[in-house]
Amino acid sequence: MLGRLRDRVRRGEALARDARAAVELSRLGLDYVPWTASALRPAAMVQIINEISINGRRTVVEFGTGISTLYLARALRGGGRLIAFEDDAGWAEVVRRLLEAQGLAGAVQIVDAPLAACAQGVGGLKWYDEAVVTGALAGVSIEMVLVDGPKAFEAGKALARYPAFPVVRDFLAPRCAVILDDAERAGEQQVLARWRGLPGFDFDVEVSDAGIAMCRRGDYFHTGM
Numbered sequence: 614m615l616g617r618l619r620d621r622v623r624r625g626e627a628l629a630r631d632a633r634a635a636v637e638l639s640r641l642g643l644d645y646v647p648w649t650a651s652a653l654r655p656a657a658m659v660q661i662i663n664e665i666s667i668n669g670r671r672t673v674v675e676f677g678t679g680i681s682t683l684y685l686a687r688a689l690r691g692g693g694r695l696i697a698f699e700d701d702a703g704w705a706e707v708v709r710r711l712l713e714a715q716g717l718a719g720a721v722q723i724v725d726a727p728l729a730a731c732a733q734g735v736g737g738l739k740w741y742d743e744a745v746v747t748g749a750l751a752g753v754s755i756e757m758v759l760v761d762g763p764k765a766f767e768a769g770k771a772l773a774r775y776p777a778f779p780v781v782r783d784f785l786a787p788r789c790a791v792i793l794d795d796a797e798r799a800g801e802q803q804v805l806a807r808w809r810g811l812p813g814f815d816f817d818v819e820v821s822d823a824g825i826a827m828c829r830r831g832d833y834f835h836t837g838m
Contacts, residue, residue, distance in 0.1 A: 630823065630838055634659040641687045643715055652680045653761065653794055656823035656838055661759060662688045663836035664790055664827070670757035672786070674698075674750070676741065676777055677762020678708045678723060685759070686717040696749060698726040698741050700763055724749045728763060733776035735807075739763075740776040747780070754786045761794040771800025778808045788831030791816065796826035 634655035641662075653661070658681060664670055665688045673685060675697040682697050689695050699705040705723050712718045724745060731740035740763065758781055765773040778791060785791070791808075795801045805826050808814060816828040821837055 630656040634823075634838065638662075638684065641684065643683060643687055646680050646683055647711070648680060654824050657794065657821065657825045658684055659838060660821060660823055660825065660827070660836050661685070661792060663838075664757060664792070665689065665693070667836050668790065668829075668833045670790060672753060672755055673757045673759070674753075674755050674781065674784075675759045675761065676774070677760075677764075678705060679761070680711075681759065681761060682708055682721060682723070683711060683715060683717065686712060686720040687715070690717065690720050693720075695721045696724060696753070697721055698724050698746060698749070698762075700726055700728045700741055702727075722749070731776050731780075733779045735772040735775050738770060738773045738775075740773065740780075743776075743780060750781065750784045753784055755781060755784050756786050756789050758785070758789075758791045759794070760792065765795070765800055766798070771798070772804055772807075774801065775804045775807055779811065785830070788833075789829070790833070791828040793826040793828070795824060796820050797824050801826070 631654055637659050638655055662684060671693040673689060673695045675682060675685060678697045678699040685695050702725050705725055709723055712721055726741035726745040728739040729742040731743050734740050760774050760777040763773050765771055793801055793805060809818065816830045819827045821827060
């Protein structure tokens, strides 16, 4: 019974943080944003925008597009750069339409990257076409990566997001952040453990109560709510 009470308190605290975060997000001045069950939590989105604002992340890469793309584009408008990879061409068009409606289409490069066999994949799991990804990132020095795709909740796909770090690490700036969403899930916890076990992994890792794992290299300020 005590355990259930603790869980109820934690859920209440999470709802309160998300409510506060939703108010803060409204200050960005976007029109209606179609929030869905698969979107990042508001508290996570605020922490990510804090990371951009406080720690000066201006060149950002996102794996998996959605309402996060709208908020990232708004936060980076006026000097930042966002490259977002999406494996579902139909969904990519929806996001492009939403960006256009918000006047943010010019702030984002959405790259269609269908899922394909990947040398870094675990157990044969597919990932974004690696040639497409590395081609789009040629010459880019990445200051922040948000890993929110591909879908990893289906049975047998828990480690689908693992390739993100090994594929992009050679493009990362000396001072940067890599953010993994859904960090409370067992699969993402395994992904994070595998990343930390890679040779030369020199990132501080912080798992936020907003459901994201924040991996940072170089000097930084904490950005949680």
